[in-house]
Amino acid sequence: xxxxxxxxxxxxxxxxxxxxxxxxxxxxxxxxxxxxxxxxxxxxxxxxxxxxxxxxxxxxxxxxxxxxxxxxxxxxxxxxxxxxxxxxxxxxxxxxxxxxxxxxxxxxxxxxxxxxxxxxxxxxxxxxxxxxxxxxxxxxxxxxxxxxxxxxxxxxxxxxxxxxxxxxxxxxxxxxxxxxxxxxxxxxxxxxxxxxxxxxxxxxxxxxxxxxxxxxxxxxxxxxxxxxxxxxxxxxxxxxxxxxxxxxxxxxxxxxxxxxxxxxxxxxxxxxxxxxxxxxxxxxxxxxxxxxxxxxxxxxxxxxxxxxxxxxxxxxxxxxxxxxxxxxxxxxxxxxxxxxxxxxxxxxxxxxxxxxxxxxxxxxxxxxxxxxxxxxxxxxxxxxxxxxxxxxxxxxxxxxxxxxxxxxxxxxxxxxxxxxxxxxxxxxxxxxxxxxxxxxxxxxxxxxxxxxxxxxxxxxxxxxxxxxxxxxxxxxxxxxxxxxxxxxxxxxxxxxxxxxxxxxxxxxxxxxxxxxxxxxxxxxxxxxxxxxxxxxxxxxxxx
Amino acid sequence: xxxxxxxxxxxxxxxxxxxxxxxxxxxxxxxxxxxxxxxxxxxxxxxxxxxxxxxxxxxxxxxxxxxxxxxxxxxxxxxxxxxxxxxxxxxxxxxxxxxxxxxxxxxxxxxxxxxxxxxxxxxxxxxxxxxxxxxxxxxxxxxxxxxxxxxxxxxxxxxxxxxxxxxxxxxxxxxxxxxxxxxxxxxxxxxxxxxxxxxxxxxxxxxxxxxxxxxxxxxxxxxxxxxxxxxxxxxxxxxxxxxxxxxxxxxxxxxxxxxxxxxxxxxxxxxxxxxxxxxxxxxxxxxxxxxxxxxxxxxxxxxxxxxxxxxxxxxxx
Numbered sequence: 058x059x060x061x062x063x064x065x066x067x068x069x070x071x072x073x074x075x076x077x078x079x080x081x082x083x084x085x086x087x088x089x090x091x092x093x094x095x096x097x098x099x100x101x102x103x104x105x106x107x108x109x110x111x112x113x114x115x116x117x118x119x120x121x122x123x124x125x126x127x128x129x130x131x132x133x134x135x136x137x138x139x140x141x142x143x144x145x146x147x148x149x150x151x152x153x154x155x156x157x158x159x160x161x162x163x164x165x166x167x168x169x170x171x172x173x174x175x176x177x178x179x180x181x182x183x184x185x186x187x188x189x190x191x192x193x194x195x196x197x198x199x200x201x202x203x204x205x206x207x208x209x210x211x212x213x214x215x216x217x218x219x220x221x222x223x224x225x226x227x228x229x230x231x232x233x234x235x236x237x238x239x240x241x242x243x244x245x246x247x248x249x250x251x252x253x254x255x256x257x258x259x260x261x262x263x264x265x266x267x268x269x270x271x272x273x274x275x276x277x278x279x280x281x282x283x284x285x286x287x288x289x290x291x292x293x294x295x296x297x298x299x300x301x302x303x304x305x306x307x308x309x310x311x312x313x314x315x316x317x318x319x320x321x322x323x324x325x326x327x328x329x330x331x332x333x334x335x336x337x338x339x340x341x342x343x344x345x346x347x348x349x350x351x352x353x354x355x356x357x358x359x360x361x362x363x364x365x366x367x368x369x370x371x372x373x374x375x376x377x378x379x380x381x382x383x384x385x386x387x388x389x390x391x392x393x394x395x396x397x398x399x400x401x402x403x404x405x406x407x408x409x410x411x412x413x414x415x416x417x418x419x420x421x422x423x424x425x426x427x428x429x430x431x432x433x434x435x436x437x438x439x440x441x442x443x444x445x446x447x448x449x450x451x452x453x454x455x456x457x458x459x460x461x462x463x464x465x466x467x468x469x470x471x472x473x474x475x476x477x478x479x480x481x482x483x484x485x486x487x488x489x490x491x492x493x494x495x496x497x498x499x500x501x502x503x504x505x506x507x508x509x510x511x512x513x514x515x516x517x518x519x520x521x522x523x524x525x526x527x528x529x530x531x532x533x534x535x536x537x538x539x540x541x542x543x544x545x546x547x548x549x550x551x552x553x554x555x556x557x558x559x560x561x562x563x564x565x566x567x568x569x570x571x572x573x574x575x576x577x578x579x580x581x582x583x584x585x586x587x588x589x590x591x592x593x594x595x596x597x598x599x600x
Numbered sequence: 601x602x603x604x605x606x607x608x609x610x611x612x613x614x615x616x617x618x619x620x621x622x623x624x625x626x627x628x629x630x631x632x633x634x635x636x637x638x639x640x641x642x643x644x645x646x647x648x649x650x651x652x653x654x655x656x657x658x659x660x661x662x663x664x665x666x667x668x669x670x671x672x673x674x675x676x677x678x679x680x681x682x683x684x685x686x687x688x689x690x691x692x693x694x695x696x697x698x699x700x701x702x703x704x705x706x707x708x709x710x711x712x713x714x715x716x717x718x719x720x721x722x723x724x725x726x727x728x729x730x731x732x733x734x735x736x737x738x739x740x741x742x743x744x745x746x747x748x749x750x751x752x753x754x755x756x757x758x759x760x761x762x763x764x765x766x767x768x769x770x771x772x773x774x775x776x777x778x779x780x781x782x783x784x785x786x787x788x789x790x791x792x793x794x795x796x797x798x799x800x801x802x803x804x805x806x807x808x809x810x811x812x813x814x815x816x817x818x819x820x821x822x823x824x825x826x827x828x829x830x831x832x833x834x835x836x837x838x839x840x841x842x843x844x845x846x847x848x849x850x851x852x853x854x855x856x857x858x859x860x861x862x863x864x865x866x867x868x869x870x871x872x873x874x875x876x877x878x879x880x881x882x883x884x885x886x887x888x889x890x891x892x893x894x895x896x897x898x899x900x901x902x903x904x905x906x907x908x909x910x911x912x913x914x915x916x917x
Contacts, residue, residue: 440749446776448714450714451713
């Protein structure tokens, strides 16, 4: 038909002469073409019929849809207008707001149609509320159908009346109220097929196996991190992590510390050349900082006395373990002391205890929420913190049947066993191990004054895993050079570092913790990727 | 001529249980049978049976002898043997109570290079006063590293409890310089608990039992068994009747304390001992010491004069 129309038009407009040349070809193909045309004509006729029918039905439907302007898909919010509308948060929907008509913006958690009614569960962060849409004088059949067909995770604006319920709605966080929907509009629609279901992502491991329901494995979660982070467990974990960071800052600021920012692109590897990322730096290359160690110390030599810094740390360690990441957030402390490095240990342990107390007292809701999916023992600690010496630890391990040398470093299984022994005797998940052997510590560690085989260094453990490594630093340029040479380090590369101690340096000590590891161990989780929003490890670079 | 043969109605060899209560007659049909069975009824005894009976008698006799011996022993234990005069029992060597230093290695096990740390978990609502007194005594004899911790199960502890072990030792940063560790942890526990060597020792529960353990470290236990028993007796009285008993039991105990203290300056006689420590602490904790009988008050004053109880009084307020 289309072809014929054009032909007719051409004819009419007098441009037929141009088509004369083609006409013979057309005649040759005319039989085939005719048949084709006939078939197409039939098809088109059928289509037209269908469309006419649908249009007729639609018209009918439209005629009956009195609620047509109370629902729909909004055009994309491009800031077309500034509505002076107050949106109430789901967590504020309480019986006090009963009978009020309010607007709520939330995600569709679930939607279920039952005849003339549609039950929606709306979710905002950890809070859910039930909403009801029933066919009546305010809502039409089409409106209820529209609501039932909305895809999960879509963001909607709902105008509703808050109603009190007699029977508590157990499955929602807001158990005493429900919403009776008047208007419902879609702000952002979600695709129908979700890569993972949120109920599955929150299900505890054991329960999934028992009842044959799915749980989501870690790789799927990490690949679709944006959706995984919406679950109540993830929200709780990262709010708690934010609390850790905030308590760290608050406690140290109250102790008179100054927050500093150190450079992450540096010229020399601070901890040793093996585990460092190289970046191209114009015509040469540079490294990504493995720790803010060197710069913290330079700040002390610059008379800042007590400093701390929060920033990324890059370790190119090819370890695929449950507790290693290639990039993590380091919370580092450095402090000048008067006569004994224990002053610094006391300060650091007190900071940790204040963090634990703050979490225990202010984040119980979050801890309980995480425990629902990942049950664990509550975290126990002593105040003041327990401090054991390395020799005691070795004696305890030997008494428990472990064979090790007096100057040997603790292997990971030994650390875990020691953690259990300490928990048995003192009932604490957090303790300090002091006076490590000198041979296993970095070159800038101050040796013990009474016994050259040991050093003024310490490690702190949570639930049997190491979270902090620290020591009194060598603040004498001469001794530092000797120690560096003893460890076979190229003096040229650390010249600037050694120079900073040549013009009067106070005795100082410090240490650093990993934010993700501390959160993981406090909550009793088993993989550091659960506490890192977008984790980086040797096998993962996105998202 | 073959006769009509009737099939036997019953099998020939049926076993019949003859009744044993009836008089037995010899079988008149069979001959040469053993007449032993009925013969026994006349009082004659079968030699095999006789031997068995004799053996039984022998065994019974030996049993009776043993029983008699045990009874005799029991009597000597529960009541003083008439031959043994208790009043002539010599008291053990007059060791002045806290002068000898014990060999810690023999008491607590070989030193593996680690500080021997005694860990005591106590509820801040019931501070263990007698253990504080013993701590003061231990500090006089050994180099003790004392520390007080608050466990995370307890939210706050009044300041006097934090300093109950006295000021921190100057050398407390060097743990190896000490012979003994005394770590007191204020924790939400129902019963006081002591842990020492978790690999080989069960935790010890109860203030009295921990007190006995610590007292042994001072090697000041009375060598004389009678005195040792009396000491244990007083400790149990203090714990069960003074501390945990009702007001009637307390009154009774105070009266018996009063009468005991009327005879000698201390509960066990001339020497100050663990009995005095535990009883005094229980009396002090029960309160109302001004209304206690005269001897008891004098005795409490003597305890205070010794100086070991200085750590206790600040906690009584």
